[in-house]
Amino acid sequence: MDNKVLIMGHKNPDTDSICSSIVAANLVKSFGVETKIVRLGNINKETEYVLDFLKIDAPEFIQEVKDGQEIILVDHNEKMQSVDGRDNAKVLAVIDHHRIADFNTIEPLYYLAKPYGCTSTILYEEYKKAGIEIDKTIGTLMLSAIISDTLLLKSPTCTKSDIEAVKDLEKITGLEANKYGLDMLKAGTDLSTYSSSEVINLDAKEFSEGEKKFVISQVNTADIDDVFSRREELEFAMEKEIADKKLNLFVFVITDIINTNSKIIALGNEKELVEKAFGKELDDLDSMMLEGVVSRKKQIAPPILEVIK
Amino acid sequence: MDNKVLIMGHKNPDTDSICSSIVAANLVKSFGVETKIVRLGNINKETEYVLDFLKIDAPEFIQEVKDGQEIILVDHNEKMQSVDGRDNAKVLAVIDHHRIADFNTIEPLYYLAKPYGCTSTILYEEYKKAGIEIDKTIGTLMLSAIISDTLLLKSPTCTKSDIEAVKDLEKITGLEANKYGLDMLKAGTDLSTYSSSEVINLDAKEFSEGEKKFVISQVNTADIDDVFSRREELEFAMEKEIADKKLNLFVFVITDIINTNSKIIALGNEKELVEKAFGKELDDLDSMMLEGVVSRKKQIAPPILEVIK
Numbered sequence: 108m109d110n111k112v113l114i115m116g117h118k119n120p121d122t123d124s125i126c127s128s129i130v131a132a133n134l135v136k137s138f139g140v141e142t143k144i145v146r147l148g149n150i151n152k153e154t155e156y157v158l159d160f161l162k163i164d165a166p167e168f169i170q171e172v173k174d175g176q177e178i179i180l181v182d183h184n185e186k187m188q189s190v191d192g193r194d195n196a197k198v199l200a201v202i203d204h205h206r207i208a209d210f211n212t213i214e215p216l217y218y219l220a221k222p223y224g225c226t227s228t229i230l231y232e233e234y235k236k237a238g239i240e241i242d243k244t245i246g247t248l249m250l251s252a253i254i255s256d257t258l259l260l261k262s263p264t265c266t267k268s269d270i271e272a273v274k275d276l277e278k279i280t281g282l283e284a285n286k287y288g289l290d291m292l293k294a295g296t297d298l299s300t301y302s303s304s305e306v307i308n309l310d311a312k313e314f315s316e317g318e319k320k321f322v323i324s325q326v327n328t329a330d331i332d333d334v335f336s337r338r339e340e341l342e343f344a345m346e347k348e349i350a351d352k353k354l355n356l357f358v359f360v361i362t363d364i365i366n367t368n369s370k371i372i373a374l375g376n377e378k379e380l381v382e383k384a385f386g387k388e389l390d391d392l393d394s395m396m397l398e399g400v401v402s403r404k405k406q407i408a409p410p411i412l413e414v415i416k
Numbered sequence: 417m418d419n420k421v422l423i424m425g426h427k428n429p430d431t432d433s434i435c436s437s438i439v440a441a442n443l444v445k446s447f448g449v450e451t452k453i454v455r456l457g458n459i460n461k462e463t464e465y466v467l468d469f470l471k472i473d474a475p476e477f478i479q480e481v482k483d484g485q486e487i488i489l490v491d492h493n494e495k496m497q498s499v500d501g502r503d504n505a506k507v508l509a510v511i512d513h514h515r516i517a518d519f520n521t522i523e524p525l526y527y528l529a530k531p532y533g534c535t536s537t538i539l540y541e542e543y544k545k546a547g548i549e550i551d552k553t554i555g556t557l558m559l560s561a562i563i564s565d566t567l568l569l570k571s572p573t574c575t576k577s578d579i580e581a582v583k584d585l586e587k588i589t590g591l592e593a594n595k596y597g598l599d600m601l602k603a604g605t606d607l608s609t610y611s612s613s614e615v616i617n618l619d620a621k622e623f624s625e626g627e628k629k630f631v632i633s634q635v636n637t638a639d640i641d642d643v644f645s646r647r648e649e650l651e652f653a654m655e656k657e658i659a660d661k662k663l664n665l666f667v668f669v670i671t672d673i674i675n676t677n678s679k680i681i682a683l684g685n686e687k688e689l690v691e692k693a694f695g696k697e698l699d700d701l702d703s704m705m706l707e708g709v710v711s712r713k714k715q716i717a718p719p720i721l722e723v724i725k
Contacts, residue, residue, distance in 0.1 A: 204524055206523055206524050206525070207520060207521050207527060208521065209520070210516055210519075211515075211516060211517045213515055213722065213725070215514055215530075216516070216529065217530050217531065218516060219529075220527035220528075221524075223524075409522055
């Protein structure tokens with residue numbers, strides 16, 4: 108067991124999970140709590156761009172935590188998205204911007220959630236309130252996370268608080284959000300080196316509601332057709348995931364970050380849930396176009412969860 | 417449906433639930449959110465003392481909320497302790513100091529929890545951070561809640577933050593915590609006008625873990641023997657609750673606020689859980705003395721939950 112408190116984001120970590128882990132570790136350090144930052148999966152290309160830009164090493168990878176390990180969670184709370192072994196670990200704190208589900212503790216804890224576009228925006232406000240300096244590195248990590256989660260402030264998850272944080276962080280870092288952000292987002296759209304199995308797992312989140320278990324996986328792109336041209340091999344990989352994980356549904360979301368639309372592919376014995384959730388039929392290729400839809404958290408997961416409920 | 421956001425504590429409201437509802441309503445008002453304060457049960461004598469002292473009316477009683485009602489919860493999150501109809505309401509925010517359990521939402525929300533002795537201490541810090549004035553009334557509500565939940569700072573749930581808040585609130589209100597607090601606590605120990613069924617429901621909280629459902633009910637007293645002299649009628653009322661609510665266990669806790677000890681009475685088909693939890697046997701009167709134990713949240717519920725788990 109690690110004597111230090113472990114701080115971590117969700118499985119299949121995205122830029123917010125990695126950046127907010129580092130930002131949160133620095134915050135709690137100022138309160139006198141020493142932590143070790145860890146990650147639960149590979150660094151994606153977008154996050155790699157950020158870490159390279161800042162010349163920061165990626166946090167250490169871990170698979171599971173031992174019994175009694177003290178942990179702090181950022182950017183998630185649902186058990187399926189969390190570290191293996193969590194049930195017997197001790198969650199000291201959670202900083203998150205998602206719905207709360209399948210999260211139970213025996214003892215009271217610190218829990219800070221706000222319905223913002225990004226965990227780093229919540230952390231930004233905590234730094235401000237506590238009067239802790241945001242240096243260029245911490246500021247760039249926050250800025251990167253917010254740009255990533257809000258798709259350069261264009262996602263419907265984006266709030267006034269996210270926008271205000273970005274304005275201030277541009278000043279602190281000297282970076283132009285539009286320029287730096289587009290470079291960062293584009294770095295994340297390069298899927299050419301990934302196998303189809305890797306593509307559908309790059310940013311996959313598992314949900315459960317009632318008896319149903321499903322995955323929503325999302326990739327960003329500047330060209331939907333380019334990703335969709337790999338449909339056959341992607342569907343093959345999706346079917347394998349469905350069988351391996353006994354899923355009722357696998358939704359693969361291809362999001363156009365330039366035009367802010369998404370095309371989804373839905374497979375599984377409950378794929379009609381998607382048709383009910385969005386009020387339109389899947390075409391012959393198990394896909395449908397969702398105009399203006401870019402947010403899994405706000406636009407894709409809730410209607411599916413509602414239909415199941 | 418009420419157009420205003422409803423703000424409320426838990427069922428069987430205690431002083432923290434009532435006072436923190438009022439304190440939280442005043443806080444969110446300063447952020448521009450109009451709320452209506454409601455309560456889910458009778459005002460107990462301790463809380464009555466506070467409201468009489470401040471010449472404040474008790475919040476309106478409600479039984480349930482309608483579909484789609486927007487609500488803010490203070491001092492609890494577990495479903496069994498919450499308003500009826502919550503599953504179809506929309507929880508906008510939670511401010512709490514308990515473990516998180518059986519709490520699920522579809523959408524992201526504000527959630528602020530800290531492992532403090534009292535919800536009002538969390539609110540006190542929010543007022544300070546936001547630079548919002550704490551006037552004498554709000555200050556007295558906060559002070560009363562903290563004194564109630566921490567038994568005049570003597571409970572093991574009491575933290576440095578609670579103590580610091582009380583120090584500052586004494587200055588703000590001009591009250592002496594020890595004097596005002598003991599008067600308030602003593603007002604709450606008068607059980608003479610209550611039937612035994614009322615006594616065991618004054619501050620009863622329902623828990624579920626796995627398949628097990630149990631209630632821990634607590635009363636404060638300056639004389640344990642005085643309350644225990646009603647054992648036979650209290651046990652009769654407890655057996656009725658067990659049958660009506662299909663409970664596995666009912667734990668009635670009589671807490672001596674002067675000497676900070678508790679005597680418990682345990683009934684139900686799983687009363688051995690209590691013996692396992694505390695490592696000692698119930699005597700012939702289904703009771704045991706727990707020296708130094710005063711906190712349901714910290715000293716009574718967790719060992720029982722652990723044994724079930």
